Amino acid sequence: MNKPVQQRTLKTRARLIDAANAVVAEAGFDALRVEQVVAGAGVAKGTFFAHFKDKDALMDLLIGARIDSYLDQIESAPTPRDVDDLIETLMPLLNFMTCERYVFDVILRLSGAAAVEQIGAIAMTFERHAQVVAKWLADGPFRTDVSPELLAEGVHAFSIQAMALKFCALHNSQTLTENLRPYLRAWLMPQPAS
Amino acid sequence: MNKPVQQRTLKTRARLIDAANAVVAEAGFDALRVEQVVAGAGVAKGTFFAHFKDKDALMDLLIGARIDSYLDQIESAPTPRDVDDLIETLMPLLNFMTCERYVFDVILRLSGAAAVEQIGAIAMTFERHAQVVAKWLADGPFRTDVSPELLAEGVHAFSIQAMALKFCALHNSQTLTENLRPYLRAWLMPQPAS
Amino acid sequence: MNKPVQQRTLKTRARLIDAANAVVAEAGFDALRVEQVVAGAGVAKGTFFAHFKDKDALMDLLIGARIDSYLDQIESAPTPRDVDDLIETLMPLLNFMTCERYVFDVILRLSGAAAVEQIGAIAMTFERHAQVVAKWLADGPFRTDVSPELLAEGVHAFSIQAMALKFCALHNSQTLTENLRPYLRAWLMPQPAS
Amino acid sequence: MNKPVQQRTLKTRARLIDAANAVVAEAGFDALRVEQVVAGAGVAKGTFFAHFKDKDALMDLLIGARIDSYLDQIESAPTPRDVDDLIETLMPLLNFMTCERYVFDVILRLSGAAAVEQIGAIAMTFERHAQVVAKWLADGPFRTDVSPELLAEGVHAFSIQAMALKFCALHNSQTLTENLRPYLRAWLMPQPAS
DNA sequence: TATGAATGAGCGTTCATTCAT
DNA sequence: TATGAATGAACGCTCATTCAT
Numbered sequence: 001m002n003k004p005v006q007q008r009t010l011k012t013r014a015r016l017i018d019a020a021n022a023v024v025a026e027a028g029f030d031a032l033r034v035e036q037v038v039a040g041a042g043v044a045k046g047t048f049f050a051h052f053k054d055k056d057a058l059m060d061l062l063i064g065a066r067i068d069s070y071l072d073q074i075e076s077a078p079t080p081r082d083v084d085d086l087i088e089t090l091m092p093l094l095n096f097m098t099c100e101r102y103v104f105d106v107i108l109r110l111s112g113a114a115a116v117e118q119i120g121a122i123a124m125t126f127e128r129h130a131q132v133v134a135k136w137l138a139d140g141p142f143r144t145d146v147s148p149e150l151l152a153e154g155v156h157a158f159s160i161q162a163m164a165l166k167f168c169a170l171h172n173s174q175t176l177t178e179n180l181r182p183y184l185r186a187w188l189m190p191q192p193a194s
Numbered sequence: 195m196n197k198p199v200q201q202r203t204l205k206t207r208a209r210l211i212d213a214a215n216a217v218v219a220e221a222g223f224d225a226l227r228v229e230q231v232v233a234g235a236g237v238a239k240g241t242f243f244a245h246f247k248d249k250d251a252l253m254d255l256l257i258g259a260r261i262d263s264y265l266d267q268i269e270s271a272p273t274p275r276d277v278d279d280l281i282e283t284l285m286p287l288l289n290f291m292t293c294e295r296y297v298f299d300v301i302l303r304l305s306g307a308a309a310v311e312q313i314g315a316i317a318m319t320f321e322r323h324a325q326v327v328a329k330w331l332a333d334g335p336f337r338t339d340v341s342p343e344l345l346a347e348g349v350h351a352f353s354i355q356a357m358a359l360k361f362c363a364l365h366n367s368q369t370l371t372e373n374l375r376p377y378l379r380a381w382l383m384p385q386p387a388s
Numbered sequence: 389m390n391k392p393v394q395q396r397t398l399k400t401r402a403r404l405i406d407a408a409n410a411v412v413a414e415a416g417f418d419a420l421r422v423e424q425v426v427a428g429a430g431v432a433k434g435t436f437f438a439h440f441k442d443k444d445a446l447m448d449l450l451i452g453a454r455i456d457s458y459l460d461q462i463e464s465a466p467t468p469r470d471v472d473d474l475i476e477t478l479m480p481l482l483n484f485m486t487c488e489r490y491v492f493d494v495i496l497r498l499s500g501a502a503a504v505e506q507i508g509a510i511a512m513t514f515e516r517h518a519q520v521v522a523k524w525l526a527d528g529p530f531r532t533d534v535s536p537e538l539l540a541e542g543v544h545a546f547s548i549q550a551m552a553l554k555f556c557a558l559h560n561s562q563t564l565t566e567n568l569r570p571y572l573r574a575w576l577m578p579q580p581a582s
Numbered sequence: 583m584n585k586p587v588q589q590r591t592l593k594t595r596a597r598l599i600d601a602a603n604a605v606v607a608e609a610g611f612d613a614l615r616v617e618q619v620v621a622g623a624g625v626a627k628g629t630f631f632a633h634f635k636d637k638d639a640l641m642d643l644l645i646g647a648r649i650d651s652y653l654d655q656i657e658s659a660p661t662p663r664d665v666d667d668l669i670e671t672l673m674p675l676l677n678f679m680t681c682e683r684y685v686f687d688v689i690l691r692l693s694g695a696a697a698v699e700q701i702g703a704i705a706m707t708f709e710r711h712a713q714v715v716a717k718w719l720a721d722g723p724f725r726t727d728v729s730p731e732l733l734a735e736g737v738h739a740f741s742i743q744a745m746a747l748k749f750c751a752l753h754n755s756q757t758l759t760e761n762l763r764p765y766l767r768a769w770l771m772p773q774p775a776s
Numbered sequence: 777t778a779t780g781a782a783t784g785a786g787c788g789t790t791c792a793t794t795c796a797t
Numbered sequence: 798t799a800t801g802a803a804t805g806a807a808c809g810c811t812c813a814t815t816c817a818t
Contacts, residue, residue, distance in 0.1 A: 008818090009781065034808070044783045049809070108302065112362030119363065127364070146380040154377065157355035161347070168306025170313070183348065186340045191385040203798075228792065238800040240794080245798095249792060397777070422813065432779040434815080439777095443813060496690065500750025507752070534768045541743070542765065549739035556694030557701065558709070571736065574728040579773040590797090591802065616787070626804045631788065 013051050015041040020062055029059065030102035057120070060110050063103060064121020070096060071125060075132050079139050083184045086136070087177055090159065093129075094176055098163045108160075130156060142188045151188060158183035207245050209235040214252055223253065224296035251314065253300050258315020260290060261301075265322055273330050277378045280330070281371055284353065287323075288370055292357045302354070324350065336382045345382060352377035401439045403429040408446055417447065418490035445508065447494050452509020454484060455495075459516055467524050471572045474524070475565055478547070481517075482564055486551045496548070518544065530576045539576060546571040595633050597623040602644055611641065612684035639702070642692050645685060646703020648678060653707060657714050661721050665766045668718070669759055672741065675711075676758055680745045690742075712738060724770045733770060740765035 019040030023032050034055055038048050052058045070093040080086035098104050111126050113119040133152035142151065162179040165171040171179070213234030217226045228249055232239050246252045264287040274280040292298050305320050307313040328346040336345065356374040359365040365373070407428030411420045422443055426436050440446045458481040468474035486492050498510040521540040530539065550568040553559040559567070601622030605614045616637055620630050634640045652675040662668035680686050693708050695701040715734035724733065744761040747753040753761070 012782075033806095044785090045809090046784065046811085047782055050781075054809070055807095105303075108358075109299070112358055112364075114361070114363060116363045123362070123364065143385060145385050146376070150376055150380055153355065154352070154381070157351045157377070158348070160354065161351035164302070164306055169310045170307060170317070182340075182344055183351070186344060186348070187381065191337060191339050206798085232801095239792090239802095240800050241798075243793065400777085426780095433813090434780065435778050437814065493691070496746070497687075500746055501752060503751045511752070531773060533773050534764075538764060538768060542740070542768070545739045545743035545765070546736070548742065549735065552690075552694055555696070556705070557696060557698045558694075558705065570728070570732055571739070574732055575736070575769065579725060579727050594803075615785095626806090627788090628790085628805065629803055632802075636788070637786095 012041075012043060012047060016043065016048060016051055016058075017061065020058055024062065028100055028102075029063070029106070030100050032059075034058075056106070056110065059106050060120040060122050063106060063110075064125055066096060067093065067107075067122065067125040068128070071128055071132060079136050081140065083181065083188055086140075086155075086188075087180055087184065090155075091177065094159055094163060094180075098166050098176065101167055104163060104167065126156070137188070143190045154187045155184065158187060203245075206235070206237060206241065210237070210242060210245055210252075211255065214256055218256065222294055222296075223257070223300070224294050226253075250300070250304065254304050254314035254316050257297060257300060257304075258319055261287065261316065261319040262322075264290060265319060265326065269326055273333050275334065277375065277382055280334075280349075280382075281374055281378065284349075285371060288353060288357060288374075292360050292370065295361055298357060298361065320350070331382065337384045348381045349378065352381060397439075400429070400431060400435065404431070404436060404439055404446075405449065408450055412450065416488055416490075417451070417494070418488050420447075444494070444498065448498050448508040448510050451491060451494060451498075452513055455481065455510065455513040456516075458484060459513060459520065463520055467527050469528065471569065471576055474528075474543075474576075475568055475572065478543075479565065482547060482551060482568075486554050486564065489555055492551060492555065514544070525576065531578045542575045543572065546575060594623075594625060594629060598625065598630060598633055598640075599643065602640055606644065610682055610684075611645070611688070612682050614641075616640075638688070638692065641688050642702040642704050645688060645692075646707055649675065649689075649704065649707040650710070652678060653710055653714060661718050664723065665763065665770055668722075668737075668770075669762055669766065672737075673759065676741055676745060676762075680748050680758065683749055686745060686749065708738070719770070725772045736769045737766065740769060 016037060020032060020037045022040055023036050032055075034045070034048055037058070038045050041048075048058075052061075074089055074093060077089050080089050096103075097107055107122055110120055110122040113123050130149065130152045133155050134148040136148075137151045137155075138148040158180060162176050162183065165174070165179050166176055210231060214226060214231045216234055217230050228239065228242055231252070232242050235241075242252075246255075268283055268287060271283050274283050290297075291301055301316055304314055304316040307317045324343065324346045327349050328342040331345045331349075332342040352374060356370050356377065359368075359373050360370055404425060408420060408425045410428055411424050422433065422436055425446070426433050429435075436446075440449075462477055462481060465477050468477050484491075485495055495510055498508055499514050501507040501511045518537065518540045521543050522536040525539045525543075526536040546568060550564050550571065553562070553567050554564055598619060602614060602619045604622055605618050614637075616627070616630055619640070620627050623630075630640075634643075656671055656675060659671050662671050678685075679689055689704055692702055692704040695705050712731065712734045715737050716730040718730075719733045719737075720730040740762060744758050744765065747756075747761050748758055
C-alpha cells in the first residue's frame, strides 16, 4: 500500500547518493559541497535535509559504505597466516581511511555515537571490523591467552595509532605498514619464553 | 631599550591567557570564543592573532599546560607496581583528556604536529608522557621481550582507544578504567607459558 | 449516496479544526504549524490543503469564530449609555484581538479581503461589528451631525490605533482603555458650544 | 583618534544603503534581496549583518528615510487652511506609504517597537508626523475643544484606515482622498450647532 | 478526498582570520 | 604591537504549498 511512496523516496535518496559519489570521485570528500550534491541530483536543498540530518550524515553513509565494501573484501580474503599477512590484508582499508586528512577526521568523529539511536554507518563498520578480525585471530598462529575479541580491539587501537602517525610530521617518515608491524608483532605473537 | 615593550607584550599575552582560562572555567573549552577572550582581556581581536598564530595555538597552550601539570603529578608518583597501579596513576590525566569531547578532539589533532616547526605544547607532553611511561615499564614487573619505548607507545594507543570508547554509546557502559585494564594487562604482562 | 462521503469530509474538517484549537490552546496562534495540526488530526498534510485554501484560511476561521462569539456577547449586551460604557462593552473583543501580536497582524491583514470572492470570516465580523456599533450610536447620546455608519467606522479606526499602541514601547504605559477613551470622547460626543 | 575607523564604517554603511536604494529604484521594495544589496555594495554578506540586525532593519532605515523626506516637504509647506488642503498636503506621504502592499505592511509592522531600545526610523517618523500635524491643527480653522495632539493622533488613525481600504476589494473603488475626506471633516471641523 | 515526499528561494549564521591604518 | 571592521564560503533552516499517485 505504501510501497510506491517509499520507492519514490528511495529513488530520490539514491540520486542524492549517486550525485555525492560523483562529486567525491571528481574532487574528493573534503571538496564535497551540499549545493553541488543537490544540483547534481536535481532536487531541492530542502530535500537533502529531509533525507540527511546534516552533511555529516551523508558523509557517514558514503564513507561507511566504502569501509563496508573493504570489509567485504577482507572478509572474503583467506585467513592471514602471520602478522605481515594480516597487515597486507588490512592495508586497502587503512589506506582508504587515510586517503584524506578530512576522511580520517570524519571517521574518528563519527566512529563513536553520543546516543544509541545515532549510531551511524561508520560506527557499525567498527563493530563489524572487530568481528572480522576476531574471527581470523581465533584461527591463526596468534597468542591465545586472551580472547580474540580483545586482540581485535588491540589491532584496531594500533591501526588508529599508525594512521595518526601518517599525518604527523615527526613520524611520517615510515610507511603505515612499517609503523604498524612492530605494534602488531608485539601484540599478537606469543611471547618467546623468557 | 626594548625591555618595556617586551614587558607590555608579555603582559598582554598573560592577560589573554588569563581571560581564556576564565572563559574555560566558566563555560568549558568547547564554548571558548576568541571574541570572549579579547573582550575579557580588554584588547582588540587583531591583538589576539599577534600573540597566537590561531585559536588552536591558544588551545594547545591551555590544554598543554594542564596536561603538563598532570604529568608533574604522575612523574612525582612512585613507580607503579602493576597494571592497576599504572592505570590509577594515569587516570587523572585521562579523565582530563576526556572531560569534553572537544578537548579530546583537539588533543588528537594537535598531538601529532603537521610540521616539525609546529611542535606545540600538546605534542611535547606526548613525548614526555612516552618517556615517563617507558621509564616505569623498564623498571616494573612487565614484559621485557620488546623495548620499553614500544610498550609505552602501546599504552598510548590503548589509552586513546579506551578514551574514545567513553564517547561511544555502544561501549560507555563501562568506565574508562574498566575498559583500559584488560588492554593493558594483555599488552604489558608477560604471557603465561602456554 | 454521497452522504457518507460528505460526512467523512465534515468529520475530517472538524478534526482539523479541533486539532488546531488544541495547538492554539497549548502554544498560541503564532506558534501554530500546519504540521502540528495534521499530526493532531491524524491526517496527511495534503488533506489540510484539500480543506483549507491556505493556512490563512484556517486562521481566518479560528479567529473569526472567536470574534463572532465576542460579538454575540456584545450584541446581547444593553446599548451603551456613554463612551465609558461603550469601551467597557468592546473591551473583551479588543483584548482578544491584541492577545498576540500575530493575531493582531492576521486580523489587520484579513479584515479587508483582497478580492470580493475571498471575503472570509474575519472580514464578515468587521461588517457585523460596524452594524452593531452603528445601531448603538444611532440610539445613544452621541453626536448626530454625521451618520452612525461613519461614526462606527471611526470607532473602528480608533480601536485599531489604540490596539497598535499596545504593541509600541513608546506608548504602552497606558492601558488600552486609557488610550481609547480620549479618542472616542472626542469622536463621539457632541462638541460643547464654543 | 577613532575617527578614521568610524569613517570607514560609515562609508561601508553608505555603500550598502546606496546599493539598496538602487535595487529599490530598479525593482521596488518587495523585490529587494540581501544578496543583491551586498553584491551591489561589493561587500561580504557577513558585513551586511554586522551593519543591520536583519533585512527588516534595513527596510526600516530605507522607508524611514523616505517618510522623513516627505515630512520635510510637509513641514515646509504652508499651513493647510481646511481639510482638503490638509489632505492634499499629506497625500504624497500617504501615496508613498501605500505604493506597495509590502511597504504598507512593513510600516505597520515596524511602527511599533517591542522595546524602547528597538525604536527604529519608522517609529520615529510617526512621532514626528504627530508633531508636525499637531502644529498645523493648532493654527488652523479646526475644532479647539480637544488638544491638537489628540487631533493629530486621530488624523493618523484615519489615515491608516483609509490606506488599509486601498488594499481592500470591498472599498477600493474610492480613492484614498475620497475615503479620507469624510473622516477628517467629521473629526476636525467644529460641529454645527445642533 | 487522501497521501506525504518534494519543493524552493532566500534568510540568517557562523566565527576564525585578515589587513589597512 | 594594536586596532576592529571586513571577510567569506558554506551550512542549515524555514515551512507553507504543490503534485503525482
